[in-house]
Structures are given as C-alpha cells and as structure tokens.
Amino acid sequence: LLDPSFQFVGGNLLRDIISNISAVMEVKSSLGTIVAAPTAGSCGVVPGTVLTVAKSLNAEREIVLRALFVAGLIGIFIAFDSTFSAELAGCQAECGSGSGMAAGALAYLMCGDLRQILNSAAMALQSLIGLVCDPVAGRVEVPCLGKNILAGHNALACANMALAGFDPVILLSETIQAMDEAGRMLPAGLRCTTGAGLANTDTSRQIGEVLLEKGCKSCLN
Template structure:
C-alpha cells in the first residue's frame, strides 16, 4: 500500500532545496503521471483559461441559475464595490463577488473547473485572480499557484476527503479555502512554511461546516459559502504573511477535519435532510421548484 503524502513532507523538500511548493508538486506530478513537464504545465494553463472564462461570465448582469434561486450576486457586489467603501476591504469584496459569480456559472450549467469540487468551484479562481491583480503576479506565477493548490488538495483527498457527501461542506468549501490560502500566500512572496500556515488558519475555521443544500441544488447556501471561503482565504494569507502561525499544523487540521466529517450524521452530508435544507422556508422552496435529484456536487480536483 502506497504511503500517503503529507503537507509537512512537501514543506521539508521545498525548504531543503530552497524552492517553492509548486516546483516540488510539479515534479511529483511528472513522476506520477509519466508525462513531460511542459505537457503537464500546458494542461494547467488550459484549466486557468477555463477559470478566467467563468470569472468573466460570472459577473455579467442577468445571470440566473436554472432554478432561479441564485444569479446576480456577484454582479451586485461589484456594483456595491464601485459605489461604496466596503467594510471588509476591496480585495475581499472583489474576491467574494468573483467566487459567487463562478458558482452561479456552475449552477447555470456553464463550464467551470472543479477546484476541488463543483460546489466550491469559485473560491480558488477568485482568490488567485484577485491576488494576481494586487501583486502584479505574472501568468506563470498564477499557474504555479494552481499547482500548489492542487498539491494541497491531493493531500487533503488522500488524508480525508474533498467530497461533501463524505465530510460535509468543510470538505468542499473548507478545502477550497485552504488550497486558495496556501496558493495566495506563496504567490504573494510567502515562504512554504508561511503558505501552509495560511492553509491551516483557513481550514480550521471551517471545521464542522455541514453540507445542507436547499432542495438538493448546489445553490443555497453553496454560492454564498464560496464568497465567504474566498474572503477567509485572503485573510488567512495576510495573517500568515504577517508572521501569525497556526498552533495546529495543517496535516493535523486535515486529520481533525476527517474525524469531524466521520462524526457528522448522514443527514448533514449532502442529503438535504437537515440543517438549512430542513427549514420551513427551504421546504417551501423545494415544493415550489419541484427539485429533482438531491446533492449534485461532483467531487474532483482541478477538473473541467
């Protein structure tokens, strides 16, 4: 049985070699896939191109999901940003708007990248686009950050899960926020250790978050959770870059997430049987729209 990867091992290799996490992860992918590095890089460039398309599409006016439950949240938040001085800072608000926009593209059956899942697809692209603009990072730096995020997501998937049906929304939006925080901190010039501290700071604030989609659709509360996940990732990255550390290492936070997920009842794992999905308003919505199959998240790791 192959030994599972750990975050601490990735950091140790990066520190020993004096390189970034993404370089270590790209080399591991090269060995695992048996493909040329340039070919793997080109694949990630294609993922980023799809992410940018969904970022642009998500902020357009008139967007609505097929159910009509969500739609212009991203557009409304960007309009607010243009007219007001946001209480939580312009970067956080812009990232939140972008994250909701991408999530709506998913709910409208548009093309997105599952990062790591369709239900959490807005967090990573929103954070990376916002950090790139604020730091002037190159396209190459963004692609590198995607490898960092993917590497962290793979460890989470090995050690725990990124599927709401197994671990609740902590495993989806929590994992995505963790991945985005690590990638953002590294892209902004943080060390590998600072980057993984950012991931730990983000993920541990999602522990216990249940997966309770109203009417079984990846819309309410999923779209707004993407916004919060993006904002948390940025704050966690800022905290880590300021020198604030998580007292609990990321590997242990991931293990705690698994234990919490295992302890959650099935009613809070994407079944729409409890939580927000069982509220009177949610049940009325379910009757009104005549929802079909429940729980339509599709686990994946940077997949179109």
C-alpha cells in the same frame, strides 16, 4: 453584483473577490463549464480568490500558474488523508478544502516561504472545521454561494496571518486528519442529504416543491 453602486466596507479587493466568486458560481448553476477544484459546489473559491488577488498584485502569468499549482498540491494532501465529498464529511470537505487550497496559493503569491504556505493552508482549514452541508431544496446554490465567499475571504485572512507570523499550532497534516475525523462524526442530516439545517426548513421544502412542479426532478434528494 446586484447593486454595482454599493460601496463595500473593506475595499475593492474584498468586493472583487465576492463578485468573481459569485460569477463562477453563476456559471456553475447555469450548467456552464467550470473547473471543479476541489468540487463543483466549491468551485468559486480558488479561482475567484486567487485570480483576483493575483490581479491586484499585478502578478505575472507564470507566478499565477505556480500559485494554482500550489493550490493543487494542497488539494492532493487533503485528498490523500481525507475527502472532498460533502456526503462523507460535510461542507468542510468542499469549501473548507477550497479555502485551504486558496490560502496556500495566496501565501505563494505574497512571496511566502514553504512554512508560511503550509501554515496558511492549515489555518484556513482549522477555521472551517465542522462546516455542515445543508443545501436548500437540494440545490447547490443556497447557502453554498455564501460559503464559497466565506471560504475565499478566510483564505485571504489566513494568508495574511501566516505571512505576519501567526502560528497555526496544529500543522497541516494533523489538521487534515482532524478535519476528516470531525466531518465523519457529523450527523448524516448535515452531510448533503437535505435532512437537517437550512435544508430542513419549511421554506426549503416549499422551494423544492415549486421546482419539482416546474420539472426539476433532481431538486430534492
């Protein structure tokens, strides 16, 4: 973290989730090896959240592997009825999907039953429907890091809610379909084209011009 001495409100778990998601995103941005689960732009959510919570719970390796398997199954459900592509459905398809996957995994780690696991994923997805993709200067960095951290904390909140008995009302299958519908209705400028939102600010364009001058030809779409 930028300031290791800073005392986070919310405790060490929230701090560690921020730190670990940031670490994964930093590896991605420096062209290191990451697991794009569900995408490179949302790669920090699942490992940065699930592994951090697993460590705090002293979960055994086999349990952690099963939790990651649960995350993958949630991802399969999303891929079957929707998309992971921000170009098609905005950031809800990336960080939103990652949040749903992580939430299901966390519910499993917390000894939730099947209903609670699915409810956790549903609530996480519902909370991020409509999330747009507007990367500054066309780079998957700002506001992508913040959205990864938001998705991670959302996953933890929704897992807690599910195990506490909160009712998502709309089940996971319908939530995925609703997310897909909403995402495809987003204006093209808010679907990873740098045409609107933060990507269309003066500062974003200035950053893009500087990066182009430095030889980064892929910075502006």
